Amino acid sequence: MTAEEQRPPSEWNRHSIKTEVHRRGMSLSGIARDAGLAESACRLALMGMNRKGADAIAEALEIPFDTLFPKDMFVRSRSSHSKPNSKASKKSRQKGSGIAGDGEAAA
Incomplete structure (x- = not known):
């Protein structure tokens, strides 16, 4: 192997990562299993x-x-993506709190 083939790429991408995994005698499924993950985890x-x-x-x-x-x-x-909560902006449909002054008569 020449020095050129052994030098890591200046910028990694999915193809060069997969090539490096195989060059070292490993597999993506094996890495995932060793880490306690589903076999598809590293491919994903x-x-x-x-x-x-x-x-x-x-x-x-x-x-x-x-x-x-x-x-x-x-x-x-995915869980950290901010999603607007449509229910938060709508007024609650529950009965009022019973406090006079919010447009409803106190019972």
Whole structure:
């Protein structure tokens, strides 16, 4: 192998990551199993769809996560996406609190 083939890419992408995994005699499914994840986790990670799988790949290759994966690939998890709550802006349909002065007669 020449020095050119052994040098890591200047910018990693899913193809170069997968090539590096196989070059080291590992498999994406094996990395996922070793990390206690579903076998598809690392394959999904290469598409930006599984952060835990991406963490497992970075750990297995001993390459820092920020070096291996593009910065915009895993910006936020799905659960952290802000979703407007349509119910929060609507007035409650429950009966009033019974306090006089809010447009209803106190009973």
